[in-house]
Every structure is written in C-alpha cells, then in structure tokens.
Amino acid sequence: MLVLEISGLKKSFLGPDGQRTQVLDIPYFSLEAGAEAALRGASGSGKSTFLNIIAGILQADSGTVKVAGQEFTELPEAERDLARGRHIGYIFQTFNLLQGYTALENVLLGMHFGRGADRARAETLLEQVGLGERKHYRPRQLSIGQQQRVAVARALANKPELVLADEPTGNLDQRNAEEALALIRETCRRQGAALLLVSHAREILTQFEKVEELDALNRVGAANS
Amino acid sequence: MRLFLLLISRSLRQHALSACITIFSVALASGLLMAVFSLKTQTHGAFTGGEVGFDAVLGARGSQLQLVLNTIFHLETSPGNIPWSLYQAIKQRPSVKLAIPYAVGDNYHGFRIVGTTKDIFTDFEYQEGKKFKLQPGGELFDDTRADAVIGSFVAQRTGLKVNDVFHPYHGLLFNELTKHSEEYRVVGILEPTNSPSDRVIWIPIEGLFRMGGHVLRGTGKEFEAKPGEPIPDAAKEVSAVMLKFTSPQYGFTLSQEINGDGKVATLAWPIGNVMADLFDKIGWLDRVLALIAYLVAAVAIGSILASIYNTMNERRREFALLRALGARKSTVFSAIVLEASAIAALGSLCGFVVYAFILGAAAFIIRSQTGVVLDVFQPHWVMLLAPAGMLLAGAAAGTVPAMKAYRTDVATNLTPLS
Numbered sequence: 001m002l003v004l005e006i007s008g009l010k011k012s013f014l015g016p017d018g019q020r021t022q023v024l025d026i027p028y029f030s031l032e033a034g035a036e037a038a039l040r041g042a043s044g045s046g047k048s049t050f051l052n053i054i055a056g057i058l059q060a061d062s063g064t065v066k067v068a069g070q071e072f073t074e075l076p077e078a079e080r081d082l083a084r085g086r087h088i089g090y091i092f093q094t095f096n097l098l099q100g101y102t103a104l105e106n107v108l109l110g111m112h113f114g115r116g117a118d119r120a121r122a123e124t125l126l127e128q129v130g131l132g133e134r135k136h137y138r139p140r141q142l143s144i145g146q147q148q149r150v151a152v153a154r155a156l157a158n159k160p161e162l163v164l165a166d167e168p169t170g171n172l173d174q175r176n177a178e179e180a181l182a183l184i185r186e187t188c189r190r191q192g193a194a195l196l197l198v199s200h201a202r203e204i205l206t207q208f209e210k211v212e213e214l215d216a217l218n219r220v221g222a223a224n225s
Numbered sequence: 226m227r228l229f230l231l232l233i234s235r236s237l238r239q240h241a242l243s244a245c246i247t248i249f250s251v252a253l254a255s256g257l258l259m260a261v262f263s264l265k266t267q268t269h270g271a272f273t274g275g276e277v278g279f280d281a282v283l284g285a286r287g288s289q290l291q292l293v294l295n296t297i298f299h300l301e302t303s304p305g306n307i308p309w310s311l312y313q314a315i316k317q318r319p320s321v322k323l324a325i326p327y328a329v330g331d332n333y334h335g336f337r338i339v340g341t342t343k344d345i346f347t348d349f350e351y352q353e354g355k356k357f358k359l360q361p362g363g364e365l366f367d368d369t370r371a372d373a374v375i376g377s378f379v380a381q382r383t384g385l386k387v388n389d390v391f392h393p394y395h396g397l398l399f400n401e402l403t404k405h406s407e408e409y410r411v412v413g414i415l416e417p418t419n420s421p422s423d424r425v426i427w428i429p430i431e432g433l434f435r436m437g438g439h440v441l442r443g444t445g446k447e448f449e450a451k452p453g454e455p456i457p458d459a460a461k462e463v464s465a466v467m468l469k470f471t472s473p474q475y476g477f478t479l480s481q482e483i484n485g486d487g488k489v490a491t492l493a494w495p496i497g498n499v500m501a502d503l504f505d506k507i508g509w510l511d512r513v514l515a516l517i518a519y520l521v522a523a524v525a526i527g528s529i530l531a532s533i534y535n536t537m538n539e540r541r542r543e544f545a546l547l548r549a550l551g552a553r554k555s556t557v558f559s560a561i562v563l564e565a566s567a568i569a570a571l572g573s574l575c576g577f578v579v580y581a582f583i584l585g586a587a588a589f590i591i592r593s594q595t596g597v598v599l600d601v602f603q604p605h606w607v608m609l610l611a612p613a614g615m616l617l618a619g620a621a622a623g624t625v626p627a628m629k630a631y632r633t634d635v636a637t638n639l640t641p642l643s
Contacts, residue, residue, distance in 0.1 A: 055549065057636050081553045085550060085552075092639065096542070096546045098546065109547075112228040113556075154550075
C-alpha cells in the first residue's frame with residue numbers, strides 16, 4: 001500500500017527578471033507505507049521544494065500528490081493544513097523548535113493541529129528519545145543533539161503515516177548525526193511511519209537501502225542543480 | 226481554547242516588557258475613562274441633585290451662585306449682608322416653614338465658623354427625616370455663651386474634642402495674624418452627615434456679632450457691639466437666611482418678589498438649578514477631560530497595535546512553523562487577535578485599580594475642600610462600557626498584525642533568518 005504517490009509534478013518560480021524558472025518536473029514517485037527512502041540532491045537541486053510540495057506547504061503548478069490516500073493538491077488550503085497536521089511529520093535541518101516553549105510544549109503544540117493534545121503520549125515520546133528528564137527544558141537549555149531529538153518527537157506526535165526529513169543531520173557533528181539518524185529511523189519504524197529523507201551527505205545516505213537521485217527523478221535535473 | 230491560551234501566554238511571556246507597558250497604557254486609558262465619566266456624574270449629582278435640606282437661600286443682592294456656594298457648600302466669599310429685619314420679616318410668612326440665619330466671616334484653621342440659631346440642630350433636616358445628631362458626650366451650644374458645635378470632619382482634622390478651647394481667626398481664609406482674642410469652647414461634635422456641614426463650626430449668631438473687630442451696619446451706620454450691652458435688632462446683619470417652604474411652589478412667588486421686583490436682596494431658588502448653571506458654564510471642562518481620556522485610549526489602542534506589530538518580524542518563523550505543523554491561517558490570525566484582546570482585557574482589569582486610585586484621590590480632595598462625599602464604588606455604565614470598548618478596540622487593533630501573520634509565507638520563513 002502506497003503512503004505517498006506523486007505523478008506529473010511540476011513546479012516553477014517567478015524570478016526577479018520576470019522569467020519563470022522550472023525547478024521540478026517529476027513524472028512519478030512513490031513510497032510504500034512504513035518504508036524508508038533517501039533522496040540525494042545537491043544544494044539548490046529543489047530538495048526542500050519537493051518536500052514542501054509533498055507537505056502541502058507549497059502548491060505545485062501541476063500534477064498530483066497523494067498522501068495516505070488523500071489527494072493533497074485538490075484540497076482547499078485549510079483542509080490541506082489539517083491533513084498535513086494529521087498525516088505528515090516534518091523534521092527540519094534547523095529543528096525549528098519554538099524558543100519560548102518547553103520541550104514538552106513543543107511536542108504538545110504539534111499535537112494540537114493533528115489528533116489533539118495528548119500529554120501522556122507526548123511524555124512517552126520524549127522518554128523514547130531520551131529526554132524524559134528534560135521535558136520542561138526550553139530549546140536554549142538543550143544541546144543541539146537534544147533539540148533534534150525534540151524535533152523528532154514532535155514530528156511523530158500525531159502518529160503520522162509519513163515523516164519528511166529535510167537534511168535532519170545537517171547541523172550536527174558526525175557522532176550526533178549518526179545518533180540522530182538512528183533515532184529517526186528507529187522511532188519511525190516503531191511508530192510504523194514511512195520516512196522520506198533528503199540529504200546530500202554521503203555518510204547518511206549510505207545507511208539507506210533505497211537511495212534515489214533527485215536529479216534522476218527530476219527532468220529539470222542537472223540544469224538547475 | 227487551550228491552544229490559544231498556550232500561544233497567548235507564551236507570547237506575552239516572551240515579550241513581557243512591551244506587554245506590561247501596553248497593559249499599563251490600556252489600564253491608564255480605561256481607568257481614566259471610567260474616572261472622568263463617573264466623577265462627572267457623581268459631582269454633578271452631588272452638587273445639583275443631592276438633598277441639601279433647604280429650598281432657597283436669601284442673601285445680599287448679587288450672584289445666586291455665589292450665595293449658594295457660600296451657604297450650602299461653605300465655599301466662596303459672602304456676597305454681602307442683609308438686614309436682620311429682613312430675616313425677621315421672611316420668617317413670619319406663613320409659607321416659610323423654616324428660616325435660619327447664617328452669619329459668616331471667621332474661620333478656625335480654614336474651617337468656616339457659621340453663626341446661627343439653635344434651629345439648625347432642632348428643626349433643620351439635612352436629608353428628609355435626618356437631623357444633625359450630636360456624638361455621645363456633647364450638647365448644643367448655649368446662645369448666651371461662647372460655645373461651639375463642630376462638624377465631624379473638623380474634629381477629625383483639627384483634633385478638637387469636647388471641652389477644648391480655641392480662638393477663631395478673622396476672615397474665611399486662615400491667617401495666623403488675624404487671631405481673635407475670644408475663646409470658644411467645644412461643647413459638642415456632630416455625627417458625620419457626609420455633607421458640607423461636616424466642615425463647619427457652628428456658634429451662636431450673637432457670638433459672631435460680638436466678635437472683636439466685627440462691625441454691624443444694619444442701620445447704615447457702623448455699630449460695634451460692647452460686652453454686656455444688648456445689640457439693637459436694627460444694627461444686626463446676617464450673611465444669608467436659609468429657607469424651607471411649606472410648599473416648593475412658594476419659591477417661585479418669592480423669587481418674583483425678591484429677584485424681580487425687589488432691589489435689596491437675592492433669592493437663590495431652586496438651589497439645584499443654580500448649581501446646574503455652574504456645571505453648564507464649566508461643561509467645556511468635562512468635554513476637555515473626556516477628550517483627553519479618549520486620546521489616551523486611542524494611544525493605548527495604538528500601542529497594542531504597535532507592540533504586537535513590532536514583534537511580527539521576529540515571529541514570522543514561529544508562524545511559518547505553526548503553519549508547517551498544521552495550523553490553519555485562521556488559527557494564526559485568531560491567535561494574534563486574541564493576544565491583542567488579552568492585552569486589552571488585562572489592561573481593562575488593571576484599569577479598575579487606576580480608576581479606584583483616581584476617584585479615591587478626587588473623592589479625598591473634594592471631601593476636604595467641600596465636604597461632599599463621593600462613592601468610589603458607585604456603579605456607573607462607563608464601568609461596563611469602557612472595558613468592553615477597550616476590549617473591542619484592542620481586538621480590532623490586533624487584526625492589523627494578525628493580517629500580517631495570516632499572510633506569512635510558510636516555505637520562505639521556515640529557513641533560518643540570517
């Protein structure tokens with residue numbers, strides 16, 4: 001069963017010179033439920049744009065994106081936001097934790113927009129990522145690696161079918177990167193969520209059985225990378 | 226709702242200083258609005274509509290307002306004197322239920338000494354059914370002795386007690402150099418009446434006639450009373466005669482007679498209308514105060530807008546992230562509007578403290594100066610309207626930054642700010 005199915009996806013941006021620049025042209029891409037896949041792409045190759053379109057944050061010019069059986073591209077914006085909260089977990093390179101909130105509140109906040117706040121589950125998730133003792137710490141009181149753990153817990157808070165990870169280890173040193181990657185994969189596996197990770201780091205990508213080249217998927221390909 | 230509470234509380238905590246300043250400015254505006262309108266209503270009511278116990282005041286030819294201020298509120302100077310014979314004549318009229326003479330001209334530490342008759346204690350009702358009542362241990366003055374009955378506020382402020390002796394001072398304003406040699410003994414202290422009478426020292430009218438240096442001109446010639454010798458009625462003068470009629474309509478007849486046809490005296494009637502004229506004349510002051518309050522309110526609302534709007538740049542990433550987590554645009558919009566409303570609500574709540582402080586201070590000053598007592602806790606429509614208005618205006622001000630948050634581009638703002 002597919003958790004993600006993309007067909008005929010095209011995306012372009014209007015440049016400062018008034019010209020449209022095509023960045024994505026992906027005929028087809030899919031991911032099985034509970035599976036994991038890595039996408040390799042150089043900086044500027046459109047990796048983040050691709051993930052943002054899957055998440056419904058950006059709209060494609062054409063094509064379809066189906067997540068957990070829901071046609072994202074056809075949903076009105078408000079419903080797309082709701083669907084994103086329920087079906088997709090997002091892990092960012094810069095963690096994007098809210099600074100004024102504790103680790104627990106960051107996780108709970110994610111739940112509010114999905115299946116509803118569940119304090120017990122939020123605490124369990126933080127314990128699973130090794131932060132049970134630091135759930136009341138604010139991001140600035142946590143190390144970089146610990147912040148990424150909070151981001152992982154938050155991404156999985158709503159029991160999403162699909163987790164998108166955009167260079168999730170980009171800001172970590174090698175030891176922390178390896179730990180974080182292991183944690184993401186393990187937590188996704190435990191929660192039964194499919195993982196789509198994009199990165200350009202060889203040491204990360206080598207750990208995945210299925211690694212796709214974004215340039216190979218994307219017809220615009222090397223022209224823009 | 227819990228989500229909004231979390232978002233609002235964290236935002237206020239993160240921007241605590243600007244939030245506190247904004248809340249304070251809203252409190253100031255709300256408190257000022259409530260104080261201005263409540264004060265206006267209460268002072269207007271107290272000075273024009275309150276019971277004073279008399280229907281009219283008869284005094285020297287001149288300003289009715291001056292006459293009322295001088296005799297009812299014990300403010301202002303006396304416009305002059307009228308002959309004792311006029312008091313006696315008016316007292317005899319069947320339609321005059323009560324006529325009490327007042328003679329003023331002395332003070333004790335700024336508190337006015339009023340020479341009068343015992344009728345003020347035995348027959349006069351300062352409110353329907355309420356007469357002046359002595360505190361335990363006191364008695365009324367004896368017309369033939371240098372006795373004094375003092376108001377409760379005088380006793381409180383001067384510390385005078387029963388059997389204490391004091392020297393009056395000449396004039397209505399206190400001046401240490403104008404001390405009379407006569408000694409007066411306090412024989413009674415009145416229970417509080419919450420009226421201007423609480424600020425008065427009552428002595429027998431004969432005492433004021435005989436005070437050293439006082440000159441009576443009832444006959445047109447100067448007459449100075451000598452100890453032990455009677456004062457001819459023809460020489461006597463009074464500052465005013467306080468009148469109560471058997472029927473209020475009689476005031477109209479008497480007013481026609483005295484103000485219309487006569488040339489000797491003035492009848493201030495009806496007293497409420499005389500004071501209302503004063504408030505009409507100083508109505509511009511109310512309008513200026515209200516305008517200032519409205520301006521402060523406008524500044525406060527502007528400060529809500531500015532304080533939230535100024536945080537928008539640093540919060541763009543926060544909004545983008547909330548959106549990425551699944552928050553709808555309308556959720557982000559509502560969170561900002563509710564945050565502005567929360568600031569306005571907290572400010573309005575603190576506004577009651579500001580209101581109590583302003584009205585308490587104003588009530589203290591007004592009571593000290595006039596004896597009129599204002600009730601800080603008296604309900605007034607503005608106490609609902611001002612907080613509600615601030616809340617609505619705050620929410621409206623919140624829509625401007627909320628619109629900015631609504632339009633936040635998620636994809637662009639998810640990347641770190643450089």
